Amino acid sequence: MRRVAILNATVFAALVAVALVAHLAGAPYVVTLATKAAIFALAGVGLNLALGYGGMVSFGHAVFFGIGGYVTGIFASHAAAGTPVLTFPFTVAGSAEMLGLWPMAMVVTALAALVIGALSLRTSGVYFIMVTLAFAQMVYYFAISWRAYGGEDGLSFYVRNSFPGLNTFAPLQFFAIAAGLLALAMGFSALVTRSRFGLALQAARANRQRVMASGIRPFALQLTAFVLSAVIVGLAGSLYADLNRFVSPAMLSWHMSGEIMVFVILGGVGRLAGPVAGAGVFILLEQVLGGVSEYWQALLGLLLLAIVLYAPGGILGLLPGGRRHV
Amino acid sequence: MLLAEQALNGLQYGMMLFLMAAGLTLVFGVMGLINLAHGSLYMLGAFACAWVAAATGSFALGLAASLAAAAAAGVLVEVAVIRRLYARDHLEQVLATFALILVFSEGTRWVFGSFPLYLTLPAALSGAVTLPGGLQYPLFRLAIIGVGAAVAVGLWLLIARTRLGIRIRAGEADREMVAALGVDIARLYTLVFALGAALAGLAGALVGTIQSVQVGMGEPVLILAFVVIVIGGIGSIKGALVAALLVGLTDALGKALLPALFARFMEVSAANGIGAALGSMLIYILMAGVLIWRPQGLYGARG
Numbered sequence: 001m002r003r004v005a006i007l008n009a010t011v012f013a014a015l016v017a018v019a020l021v022a023h024l025a026g027a028p029y030v031v032t033l034a035t036k037a038a039i040f041a042l043a044g045v046g047l048n049l050a051l052g053y054g055g056m057v058s059f060g061h062a063v064f065f066g067i068g069g070y071v072t073g074i075f076a077s078h079a080a081a082g083t084p085v086l087t088f089p090f091t092v093a094g095s096a097e098m099l100g101l102w103p104m105a106m107v108v109t110a111l112a113a114l115v116i117g118a119l120s121l122r123t124s125g126v127y128f129i130m131v132t133l134a135f136a137q138m139v140y141y142f143a144i145s146w147r148a149y150g151g152e153d154g155l156s157f158y159v160r161n162s163f164p165g166l167n168t169f170a171p172l173q174f175f176a177i178a179a180g181l182l183a184l185a186m187g188f189s190a191l192v193t194r195s196r197f198g199l200a201l202q203a204a205r206a207n208r209q210r211v212m213a214s215g216i217r218p219f220a221l222q223l224t225a226f227v228l229s230a231v232i233v234g235l236a237g238s239l240y241a242d243l244n245r246f247v248s249p250a251m252l253s254w255h256m257s258g259e260i261m262v263f264v265i266l267g268g269v270g271r272l273a274g275p276v277a278g279a280g281v282f283i284l285l286e287q288v289l290g291g292v293s294e295y296w297q298a299l300l301g302l303l304l305l306a307i308v309l310y311a312p313g314g315i316l317g318l319l320p321g322g323r324r325h326v
Numbered sequence: 327m328l329l330a331e332q333a334l335n336g337l338q339y340g341m342m343l344f345l346m347a348a349g350l351t352l353v354f355g356v357m358g359l360i361n362l363a364h365g366s367l368y369m370l371g372a373f374a375c376a377w378v379a380a381a382t383g384s385f386a387l388g389l390a391a392s393l394a395a396a397a398a399a400g401v402l403v404e405v406a407v408i409r410r411l412y413a414r415d416h417l418e419q420v421l422a423t424f425a426l427i428l429v430f431s432e433g434t435r436w437v438f439g440s441f442p443l444y445l446t447l448p449a450a451l452s453g454a455v456t457l458p459g460g461l462q463y464p465l466f467r468l469a470i471i472g473v474g475a476a477v478a479v480g481l482w483l484l485i486a487r488t489r490l491g492i493r494i495r496a497g498e499a500d501r502e503m504v505a506a507l508g509v510d511i512a513r514l515y516t517l518v519f520a521l522g523a524a525l526a527g528l529a530g531a532l533v534g535t536i537q538s539v540q541v542g543m544g545e546p547v548l549i550l551a552f553v554v555i556v557i558g559g560i561g562s563i564k565g566a567l568v569a570a571l572l573v574g575l576t577d578a579l580g581k582a583l584l585p586a587l588f589a590r591f592m593e594v595s596a597a598n599g600i601g602a603a604l605g606s607m608l609i610y611i612l613m614a615g616v617l618i619w620r621p622q623g624l625y626g627a628r629g
Contacts, residue, residue, distance in 0.1 A: 123622075129416060303425075304428070
């Protein structure tokens with residue numbers, strides 16, 4: 001257990017170190033890349049809760065990433081225009097404060113996850129994979145045809161939302177926000193998985209019948225984990241919207257769902273720091289391979305194949321001390 | 327009249343979805359494999375057809391090429407990658423086939439570039455025919471409906487009436503037993519995979535004449551094919567046919583009728599917007615409805 005904790009801390013520290021060194025070396029672009037990695041890792045930590053610990057292979061988590069992003073984009077653009085988001089049944093004003101936007105994004109994501117999860121969890125196995133994918137596509141097509149918020153072209157907002165006491169436009173300060181939330185989410189995830197709830201959830205993944213026989217309803221456990229997982233992904237979506245000051249249906253696309261899944265699996269499923277390592281390596285590959293060939297995704301595909309076929313434990317599974325602990 | 331035309335469009339769309347879904351559901355039913363790269367085989371078929379048809383000027387040769395290319399790619403992928411995934415869990419299958427999509431898409435982009443190709447119809451199949459009732463309808467779309475129906479009958483005959491079909495059904499039921507009886511199960515699996523791939527390639531080639539042929543064309547269709555087999559019940563070819571037609575008709579009629587329906591009680595531009603948005607979501611709503619009612623799909627045996 002200690003070795004795993006050290007490994008988790010090391011992976012997180014490496015990400016922070018990259019951002020700090022890049023900042024000192026005067027390379028703000030690299031700081032922004034580290035921020036992107038932290039945000040993707042946050043999404044991965046969220047998905048890991050459902051996928052790694054809960055055994056729910058959701059292929060539609062982009063929907064929560066996108067909803068988090070759209071809530072942020074919509075409130076920010078209304079705040080910039082000085083118009084209310086809603087006038088009926090009650091008036092809701094726009095906002096450009098991260099501390100107001102995050103809870104909003106998380107609540108809306110939670111509601112969406114409650115509906116999607118309750119329906120999808122009626123199925124299992126392959127059905128679950130396809131159904132979560134289909135629900136994400138449904139929202140994707142809705143976003144494309146919703147012209148009030150940019151439709152296919154997406155929605156830009158020009159000012160990054162603010163955080164008290166920080167200048168969110170300074171790359172390192174924005175990184176600090178993303179990394180801070182990532183650390184919180186990792187801590188939360190560690191607490192959840194060690195709680196009675198988390199243990200029952202993992203037991204339900206391992207042996208559904210026995211959990212039912214001991215008087216626990218797996219459905220309630222899984223739905224709760226699904227919603228928690230979605231909320232973290234929604235928060236990541238909100239940060240990602242702020243990173244780009246732009247949201248578009250691409251955030252909801254099934255490629256995004258696949259990528260979030262890749263962060264988790266590249267790093268190692270069901271490991272706390274797996275998504276952090278996975279997202280970091282993904283961004284690194286994008287930069288390195290992207291410089292080699294514009295068809296870098298083909299190389300990424302081959303690498304992924306190799307990992308799935310020959311190293312099912314992901315990157316962390318290859319490291320000493322990286323033995324799977326769930 | 328508009329309604330009849332939209333119904334035919336829905337039927338044609340449904341038949342095309344059936345060609346895709348049949349392969350997916352067969353591969354899942356027999357091998358227990360979820361194959362995201364099925365859409366890549368569809369794309370490959372379309373590219374092979376467009377390329378050969380442009381080089382030789384013969385659409386028939388193009389069609390043959392699409393079948394051959396998709397089947398060959400299917401065999402190659404099955405032997406090199408897919409075969410190692412049968413015993414793995416679905417998560418790993420999803421990931422590995424997602425990786426295959428990346429390889430196929432970028433590989434195709436590398437070979438053919440990012441610009442779409444276009445397929446021209448042979449003279450014999452272009453133009454419109456007048457149906458009973460005076461409706462003018464493109465001949466080629468009717469031909470797609472015919473091909474779909476022929477494939478449905480052919481698949482049924484293959485599965486229900488031939489020795490290969492018996493083996494496929496037996497492999498579905500009990501893999502070890504069939505292997506113990508002396509059937510080369512590895513070859514059977516390769517064959518089934520190639521069959522599914524060829525059907526996807528055929529669908530791609532046929533649709534390539536209606537839409538442009540480009541990288542990424544397989545993905546929306548793949549997801550709809552998933553919706554189809556979830557509605558129909560995974561592993562059931564009959565379910566795939568019924569669900570494909572249901573999805574095709576729902577989509578075409580929904581997109582045509584909903585804006586008109588909403589226009590009755592709101593202004594036209596708003597009605598068009600909401601109607602179009604709802605129309606594109608309708609098949610997913612249909613799927614959610616079926617899942618609430620029958621989580622295993624219309625003809626599915628397992629949950």
